[in-house]
Amino acid sequence: MMARARKKPLLEGSDTPPTSTRVRRTAQIMPDSGVTGHTLTIVMTIMCYLACLALGALILINNAIDTWTSDISRQVTVQVRPLRGADVEAEVLKAQAILEETPGILSVDALSLSDAAELLEPWLGETGLLEELPIPRLIEVSIDRGAPPDLDALSARLEAEVLGATLDTHRRWQDQLVRMAGTLRLIGYSVLILISFTTIAIIVYATRSAMFSNRHIVEVLHLVGAEDSFIAVQVQRHFLRLGLRGGLIGAIAGAITFTVLNVLSESTPAGGVGQAINSFSSGAYGFSIVNYLLLLLIPLVATLISLITARLAIMHILHDTL
Amino acid sequence: MVRFENVGLRYGQGPEVLRDVSFHLKPGSLHFLTGASGAGKTSLLRLLFLALRPTRGFISLFDQDVATVPRTALPAIRRQIGVVFQDFRLLDHMTTFENVAMPLRVRRMSRAQYSHDVEELLDWVGLGDRMNALPAVLSGGEQQRAAIARAVVGQPDLLLADEPTGNVDPALAARLMRLFIELNKLGTTILIATHDVQLLDQFDAPRLELGKGDLTIHS
Numbered sequence: 001m002m003a004r005a006r007k008k009p010l011l012e013g014s015d016t017p018p019t020s021t022r023v024r025r026t027a028q029i030m031p032d033s034g035v036t037g038h039t040l041t042i043v044m045t046i047m048c049y050l051a052c053l054a055l056g057a058l059i060l061i062n063n064a065i066d067t068w069t070s071d072i073s074r075q076v077t078v079q080v081r082p083l084r085g086a087d088v089e090a091e092v093l094k095a096q097a098i099l100e101e102t103p104g105i106l107s108v109d110a111l112s113l114s115d116a117a118e119l120l121e122p123w124l125g126e127t128g129l130l131e132e133l134p135i136p137r138l139i140e141v142s143i144d145r146g147a148p149p150d151l152d153a154l155s156a157r158l159e160a161e162v163l164g165a166t167l168d169t170h171r172r173w174q175d176q177l178v179r180m181a182g183t184l185r186l187i188g189y190s191v192l193i194l195i196s197f198t199t200i201a202i203i204v205y206a207t208r209s210a211m212f213s214n215r216h217i218v219e220v221l222h223l224v225g226a227e228d229s230f231i232a233v234q235v236q237r238h239f240l241r242l243g244l245r246g247g248l249i250g251a252i253a254g255a256i257t258f259t260v261l262n263v264l265s266e267s268t269p270a271g272g273v274g275q276a277i278n279s280f281s282s283g284a285y286g287f288s289i290v291n292y293l294l295l296l297l298i299p300l301v302a303t304l305i306s307l308i309t310a311r312l313a314i315m316h317i318l319h320d321t322l
Numbered sequence: 323m324v325r326f327e328n329v330g331l332r333y334g335q336g337p338e339v340l341r342d343v344s345f346h347l348k349p350g351s352l353h354f355l356t357g358a359s360g361a362g363k364t365s366l367l368r369l370l371f372l373a374l375r376p377t378r379g380f381i382s383l384f385d386q387d388v389a390t391v392p393r394t395a396l397p398a399i400r401r402q403i404g405v406v407f408q409d410f411r412l413l414d415h416m417t418t419f420e421n422v423a424m425p426l427r428v429r430r431m432s433r434a435q436y437s438h439d440v441e442e443l444l445d446w447v448g449l450g451d452r453m454n455a456l457p458a459v460l461s462g463g464e465q466q467r468a469a470i471a472r473a474v475v476g477q478p479d480l481l482l483a484d485e486p487t488g489n490v491d492p493a494l495a496a497r498l499m500r501l502f503i504e505l506n507k508l509g510t511t512i513l514i515a516t517h518d519v520q521l522l523d524q525f526d527a528p529r530l531e532l533g534k535g536d537l538t539i540h541s
Contacts, residue, residue, distance in 0.1 A: 026433060029424075031415045220411050223371060225401035225476070226428035227394075322373060322396070 030214055030234045040206050044242055048250025048302050051195045052295055056258050058188035059291050065181040069174055078139040081164035092137050095162045099141055104149035106142040200309050203239060207313035210235060232314040236307055243306030247299025254295055323349045323511050329379030331365055339365050341535040347513060352506045354522055355515040357532035363515040367482050371405045372396055404473030406483040410465045412457040418468050419453040425476035440475060447471045463494045474505060481505060483514045487521055495521060
């Protein structure tokens with residue numbers, strides 16, 4: 001129709017020849033300022049940072065539990081109690097002999113009486129009487145985790161052949177650690193889920209707010225024949241950027257936090273929280289880069305949550321309009 | 323093209339603003355919609371460009387019963403309708419070119435596909451040198467022409483205009499009317515809502531007169 005009619009201008013001011021270079025730019029249909037402002041970006045960044053801390057804490061817990069349980073399962077202890085009428089030293093030697101001939105045992109180290117007394121000093125104090133007390137004697141046994149001995153059979157043999165001997169496999173401690181780790185993991189996952197739901201709620205609210213503040217644009221788009229999906233794309237691209245930006249800044253801030261904590265905790269005693277934090281960057285098994293890469297999940301998930309939530313919220317709002 | 327039969331409209335629990343409105347717009351026709359302010363002209367136009375559904379009655383647009391048309395089919399119908407709003411409704415953050423190109427952009431046409439047509443149309447309505455201007459710096463008449471260009475850029479079969487001469491001086495009003503007449507000659511069905519009696523007297527076209535919600539047709 002236009003081609004038929006536009007041989008001559010209908011109204012004044014139309015002398016300029018049409019050239020495609022006359023037009024400068026293509027603006028966004030939904031301006032940035034009307035959809036995702038600075039406040040929302042800050043909130044999103046903080047949520048992503050908190051998610052990073054929660055995820056990092058989960059990694060630390062897993063690393064720490066792995067380290068502790070592997071240490072414990074690598075060692076067992078034989079305890080020889082001094083029974084009346086029995087020669088403890090002879091029983092210890094007998095137990096040592098049994099242990100040394102058992103396959104799957106790497107080393108056997110019997111603690112001397114003075115070593116055993118030292119272990120009790122923190123509770124009983126320094127007194128020369130300790131060595132005269134009937135202190136149980138301990139034998140530390142390192143086992144081959146690749147081909148461990150039959151601990152039940154070993155325990156039965158020790159109890160049968162050595163007077164007062166018991167085998168402590170530390171399984172009770174291990175079970176408690178696993179239970180504690182399970183609780184901590186549950187808390188970590190709960191925090192992540194809470195952060196996700198809070199983020200979803202924020203995005204839904206922000207989407208509604210954006211649709212309300214840009215309703216004049218939405219109305220014009222509708223009236224010129226825009227489909228819901230076209231309108232949704234105009235809004236959701238802002239939330240895509242929001243999720244990506246907030247997620248990346250949050251993840252970088254999280255990585256910096258763990259690196260700083262790592263540096264600060266280098267001087268703390270082994271086996272404590274400091275060692276656990278160290279394991280984040282040094283890695284429990286020497287692949288620390290994986291831990292940092294895991295933090296990249298946060299921008300990915302944040303972007304997906306932001307995008308999908310905004311899309312669903314927009315389509316829901318548009319569905320209620322004519 | 324457009325058929326209304328006993329159409330009634332009320333907002334919420336309020337009184338009926340349109341009562342038993344019946345009329346028929348044939349393809350290629352030009353009609354005026356008149357009536358005092360508050361008579362229901364804008365409400366009738368809102369029904370026509372599918373911004374409202376009637377409380378009762380039957381509306382057919384392009385041989386489709388709007389009551390049974392699924393929501394997903396509405397964009398296709400709206401693309402056959404061009405609307406010139408009384409308040410223009412140009413988007414403030416977009417240039418004249420971008421505002422006018424909007425109906426083509428929502429059809430997912432690329433800039434390369436629509437750029438030449440839009441520039442040509444802007445020249446046609448006398449805004450060739452105002453393409454990169456934002457609506458805020460356009461005069462009332464220029465905004466009016468941009469709104470008209472946006473309404474016709476998609477080559478609609480039906481053009482609705484709400485008080486298109488309400489904000490301009492008599493000379494520009496006459497020029498804009500000439501534009502509508504030209505579009506009508508090219509086959510576009512046109513309905514112009516106005517309460518400008520002097521303007522109506524200059525043109526020999528059927529009038530739909532609304533008075534307190536009732537419609538009277540003057541051939």
